[in-house]
Amino acid sequence: MKNPLLENFNKPYTTAPFNAIKNEHFKPAIIEGIKIAKDEINTIVTNNNAPTFQNTIEALEYTGEKLDRITSIFFNLNSAETNDELQKIAQEVSPLLTEFSNDIRLNEELFNKVKAVYLQKKELKLSNEQEVLLDKKYKSFSRNGANLNEEDKATLREIDTQLSQLSLKFGENALAETNNFELHITNIDLLDGLPESALEAAKMIAKSKNKEGWVFTLDYPSYIPFVTYANNRELRKKMSLAFGAKSFKGNKFDNQQIVLDIVKLRYKRANLLGYKTHANFVLEERMAENPENVLQFLNDLLEKAKPEALKQFKNLAEFAKTLDIDKLQKWDGAFVSEKLKKELFNLDQEQLKPYFKLENVIDGVFEISNRLFDLNFEEINTIDKYHEDVKTYKVTNSNGDYISVLYADFFPRKGKRNGAWMTSFKNQWIKDDKNSRPHISIVCNFTKPTETKPSLLTFNEVTTLFHEFGHALHGMLANTIYPSLSGTNVHWDFVELPSQLLENWCYEKEALSLFATHYKTNEVIPMDFVEKIKQSANFLEGLQTLRQLSFGLLDMQWHGTNPTLINNVKEFEDAAFENTKLYPNVKENCMSTSFSHIFQGGYSSGYYSYKWAEVLDADAFAYFKENGIFNKEIANKLKSNILEKGGTQKPMELYKLFRGKKPTNKALLKRAGLQE
Template sequence: MNSLLKKIETPFDSIPFENINQEDFKSAIEWAIKESKEEIQKIIENTEPPGFINTIVALENSGKKLNIISAVFFNLNSAETNDYLQNLAQEISPMLAEYSNDIILNEKLFEKIKIVYDTTLKSKLTQEEYRLLDKTYKDFYKNGALLSEEDKQKLREISNELATLTVKFGQNVLRDTNDYILHLKNEKDLEGLPDLIISMAREEAKKRKLDGWVFTLHFPSYVPFLKYSKHRELREEIYIASMQKGFKDNENNNEKIIHQIVELRQQKAELLGYSTYADLILQERMASSPKIVLDFLLDLLNKAKPFAEKEVSELKELAVQDGINEIMAYDHAYYAEVLRKNKYDLSEEELKPYFPLKQVLKAAFDAANKLYGLSFKKRNDIQKYHPEVDVYEVLNEEKKTYALLYTDFFPREGKRAGAWMTQYKGQYKTLQENIRPHISIVCNFSRPNGDIPSLLTFSEVTTLFHEFGHALHGILANTTFESLSGTNVYWDFVELPSQFMENFCYEKEFLVTFAKHFQTGEVLEEDKIDKIVASANFLQGYQTLRQIGFGLLDMAYHTNQLKPSDSIEDFEEKHIKKTQLYPHIKKTAISPSFSHIFQGGYAAGYYSYKWAEVLDADAFSFFKENGIFDPETADKFKTLLSKGGTDDPMELYIAFRGRRPQPEALLKRAGLITQDV
């Protein structure tokens, strides 16, 4: 029998990863689609008058098995893929797009939904029930339920093609990432690199049966090389290789795919009655139009740019001392590290021994315990998809199981770059029980090396807390309907919990509890902790401009500005020019590997990182006023997290904070306004 469909007794009904045969995915998804369609057909054939329970709730509860199987498949395709799964993804993605269209474009089903929407009094529903009704109706009409049969067919074709192209885009980026190595054979080429990074490179070479040292485009190898290598020509080589992922003259080139994706998204928007894809997407965002997004980004640009220019001028002065008259983007990380050392007598590398991964993870768990009463118990009896994955049972204040948390922290050839949170099972309530979620966080940190454990840079510490913040959003979910649970919120609200958690990394009273040397247990010296806190705003102007540039580029692609004749390189350079502080390097571009918008869910939504920063800065200032672990404030924030998408996000925020967020909180925290403002 199919390994994905047969009942296997596992703790907490967890995914039986070790029993899964990858060859079973396609037939399991086909079976689950058939089951879900039968559930939908029962709704359509129900002869009782359409009502909230027999139509809206019945639709909400359909396809549960399909949701789980497809979540397992796509999560494995991101974190532990192979050629078979990648090829299968190109088959399965259009199948799921077609299934989704079969539901959304089903005229009889929409007729019933519309009757319920038109005849149900809001006063007869709870806030969450009304939210589900409103969301269901809008999902249908916004995605083509009112189209003619001819246009419905066009929409199906667009959706299927987009499903294939976005998968292909990510596969091309992964292949180019894995295909490149910087192979060094001369020891003098290692000048400036810390011993630990050299040791990792030696191990990488041995793994590949090569002499010398190997550096890759994976984050734990690539970033330290740019930061510490004294050899400018080598920094240039590896930087350009990174900026050419998906942009080389090979079969992995994503330029044509970008044109196709952007054009298809525009066609979809016009078919549905919107001027641009951004107009379509922003209907369900806090920032409800392209103009609001652009005004927000450009206002922030004007405030941040003078600070960013001043920061880069300091880096230029350092480069001139080394005989470099024109500093380039591949010099930035190196001179930023020199400047950090000069300003704060602090280097990321010297801090790493104080941030072993296990210690940092425990600190994140401790923070969740202090804030929300959660505790984390490692389980060795739960199946996992890779030996490096750990699984934790999450317990609430009453010591009852509240969730499962999977953690996967090290880079592999089958894992895409970056860091993310996801889920295998969502939270929802039945009449009998509260089904608890199974959450996962995935990162790419340095592996243990011999007797040395995985040691994190401080920026990696904040990355872990960021993803853990997303995980807490999922773990604390406590809603009736899964589609409104956890991170199922407006996209420009979803980054609030994650970015909020990063703030704790800069709080002295918290840092002293876990910044301890992995060998001696000695707490990081107080003056260095003070310097970490002081360095919170280090190069914030530059980082802000960088994020704004990505946001502007995203909006340019999705407001119908890319023409068929445009080269991706020229288009990109044009639209981020006002945020660029270094000369453009020919034959490089970020767009062909910009997975957030061409593979992930951030299309017309990349601005949300900065948008949510306003929220998180304002929220954390509330904690600072009352104490960073103040129980009453934490309980209010826990309520916000637990409600998911059951209310308008601004209403949830006001209920927590007592007022709307104030943008000044972000500017003050980032040091982008003077003290007298």
Template sequence: MKNPLLENFQTPYQTAPFHEIKEEHFLPAFQELIKISEKEIDDLVENQTDPTFANLIEPLAFSGEKLDVVSNIFFNLNSAETNDEIQKIAQEVSPLLTEFSAKISQNEKLFMKIKKVFDEKEKYELNEEQQMLLNETYKGFVRSGALLNNEDKEKFKNISIELSKKSLQFGQNVLAETNNYFKHLTNEKELIGIPEAILQQYREEAKERGLEGFVVTLQYPSYIPLMTYAENRELRKELALASGKKGFQNNEFDNQNLIKEIISLRQEKAKLLGYKSFADYVLEERMAKSPEKVNAFLNELLQKAKPFAEKEIAELKSLAKADGIDEIQSYDHAFYAEKLRKQKFDLNDEELKPYFQLEKVEEAVFGLAKKLFGLEFVEVQNIQKYHPEVKTYLVKERQDELKAVLYVDYFPRKGKRAGAWMTSFKNQFKKNGENSRPHISVVCNFSKPTSDALSLLTFQEVTTLFHEFGHALHGILADTTYPNLSGTSVKWDFVELPSQFLENYCYEPEFLKTFAKHYQTGAILPDEKIHKISDSKNFMEGYQTMRQLGFGILDLAYHSQPEKVGDIKTFEVDETKATNLYPSNPETVMSTSFSHIFQGGYSAGYYSYKWAEVLDADAFQYFKENGIFNPEIAAKYKILLSSGGTKDPMELYKAFRGSEPKVESLLKRAFSMG
């Protein structure tokens, strides 16, 4: 059988040949490419000449190139366009890749050669990027068990394989629970308060399922509007319970034991390497460095944010009391927050949505990238897509120089996991005199256009698009030699800086006016509303901060004190009690669908969202003081983005800003403090 994944891609810009790829191609491609990559490693090990940076470290950085591309294609499909067959293949492929990775990192001969180059690095006159590659390569091997004895190496490998399987299973369970629930309603009176555009969405969902009336699902574009607008409190409660029970229903998709198994395996892995906890192991490679420093950071923010959060909740309680609700619950929050927002700022999402047509918001984010970095986005039809809804762009600089290929995929589907993310199908790198450009993808879950309406975004969806596009720019502007130091390959608590930085522009009146235009009349969003958006930036900031701190504290507790984890619900309640602003519901738990830490890469790193907020507040403050489109500062910021992981992130930040970031910048922005 001819396998397109094993051929050189005969497509424009060597993009993925999605139209030719079938599910049955993946497993044989992985098996063959692992063999080829193993042969590359064997050749390096068997080379009889003395190991040097040029004949060992560099070729190692470029090895497995095709395997990386196929892995990216496969795992991106598993997130954005999965099915039972792909999920089954993922369960077979993940252990193969983990085993391959362990085989390399525990190859004693290879490590001894790397160690020799590392110990003699002074003689090589390496530039900064080469030094970083050598350090990261050596450290990567040590952190993957290269210094362990044979028995412990085997243990380490088996733990890694088990972890890859269990993390996958966790995500598949959450997706199944999300897809398995839907609420069918036939009486429109039960949906009082919900805007007509959302009702139309619910009608379309029902129609797709062959049902009369309305269907609400747990997908965000369906779930969030119901929680925000439905006057029917019982319905809000039912949906909130369904969402909060994901992975917590003692059925085949239950994640409680999986959580215990995952944290126990992670702890075992860290202990094997001589670390006190998995959090210590992870944080050694972050800007924060230690669990103690992260805890101090989270607690400082907690002390400062809590009074603001409590004041916000007191306002919501008095609104709810006027409706006869004595004890406000978490499932009332979005509803009363929206009421209060409307009272304070006379803003509601449905009123703003006509001014945020998806295509216009996309044009705005492209226009911003042009203004700051000189990038042009040209939609093309000749690049193969994994789904008809995906759009493809060439990103160019100075009109003809290709910077990247960009895929955008905006709408929810059954085979797509919830949320929004940026990823890449191919990294940027420089080899044989050629600067090989990246293939970047932005995936979201925005309200789909209906048969009689365009896709109009809530303001939160606008900021989500800017957030993911900030990550995309990090990939698009990448300009490094080695693929493993390129684009978003940076310290995890630095990776959210570009994304959160770009969100700031959504609140700037000067910029908003350029694109917030009514999709039917073309009228610009009135000044008064633009100023209200700007003023409302910090609305419920105390509550949001407490929520994020709760996630960060819980994540750190799982990974620094796993021995304390007994009953998942009890542990979650105990660890987050300082941040909880509503009574806990015994039927729900957040941990069992906390995919960021149990499926994604945020384990012991969820704090990094808040950490990066300090960076982004400080960075944007610099622009605000000198003009939000200031070309000199934009040029310095472009260097920070294009440098990827070639330098220590604090050094990169200081080169851009002239000083270390200050937590006061965040407090000033969020609470007008400092």
């Protein structure tokens, strides 16, 4: 069978040939990709010359290029455009990939060659980037079992195989639970309070399912407007309970045992490698360094945020009584908050949406990227797409040089997981004096255009788009020699800096005036709306901070302690939330069973990094604010010292090169209204 995944990609910019790829191509391609990579590894191992940086470390860095391209395509599709067949293939190939990964990390002959180079590091006169690569390669062995005896190596292999399968199953279950729920309404009176846009979107969903009336789902563009605006409290409760009960119902998609199995296997793995907990293992390679520093960071913010959060919650509960809600529950939170926000600031998300047509917001983030980093974006239709909704762009600089390909996928559909993320189909690297440029993708779940309206974003969706685009800039502007140090391949608690930093432009008059225009009249967003956006930026910030801290603390409880005696997910979670709890507990709900960030994504022991990066982004944006939000000199510093550098230096060194000093949390506390 001719397999397009195994041939050279002869599409423009060597992009993936999506139109030619079929599901049945993936498994044979991955098996062949593993074989090719093993042969490349064998060439290094059987080289009779003395190990050098070039014939061992560099050679190892460039192995598996074919396999990397194939697996990036496969797993990106499994997140953004999956189906039952693709999920079955994922379960079949994941153990093969885990076994291959362990074959490398536990290859004694290969490790001995890497170690021989590592031990002569001081005499080698390596560049900074080469030294970082050497450290990374050595640690990829030493931190993953290379020094274990054969029996323990076998145990490690078994654990890693189980973890890869459990993580996939966790995600499949959460997606199935999202897809399996719908609220079907045929009586319009039950939908009082919902804006026209939400009703129209729900009618479209119903129509796609051949149903009368309106259908609401647990996808964010459907779920969020419902719990924010629906006056019918019982229906809000029904939606909220369904959302919070994902994979926590004791059915075939239940994730409780999977959560327990994952945390216990991670703990066992960390112990096997000589670490106290999974968090100790993970954080050794992060800016935070250890669990104690993370907990100190989180608890310090908690101490500052909690008094304000309690005060805000009390005000919210008092205001709820004016809406005939005697006791504030979780299904009331978004609804009451929106009503209070409207009363305090005379600002309604629905008032803002006409000014945030998706295409205009895209043009806006492109224009801001041009003013800051001299980037140009041209929509092209000469490359394959994995779905018709996907937009594709060629990215160039002010000299016309090709910088990157960008894929943008904005709307929810059945085979796409919830949320928003940035990923890559191909990394950037420099080899043989050729700069091989990256292929970057951003994936979101925004409201689709309806028969009468274009896609109009809430302000939160605008900031989401900017957030993911910040990650995309980190990938697109990458300019390093080695692929494993390129783009977003940085310490996990540094990776959110570019994304969270770019969100700040959404609140600035100078930036909003570039793209926030009414979709019908083309009128620029009124400046009093801009002022209200700025004034309301800190609205309930204490509550939002407490919420984020609660997630970080839950993550650390799962991964920074001994989980072997835990047998009840809900009880453990409730105890972890005790110090941050505001709303009454809901016995039918459990967050952990759908907490994909830490049980499917890469955020285990790392969820704190959102708040960690907020300290960095507030401090960094303060630098722009002092000198102009489009200050070219500062933008160039950001580009050359952070966005282009990837993981080639320690994050704090890069930050100080950009900012001239270490960050403090003063700017964050001031921005959040938690400190004068």
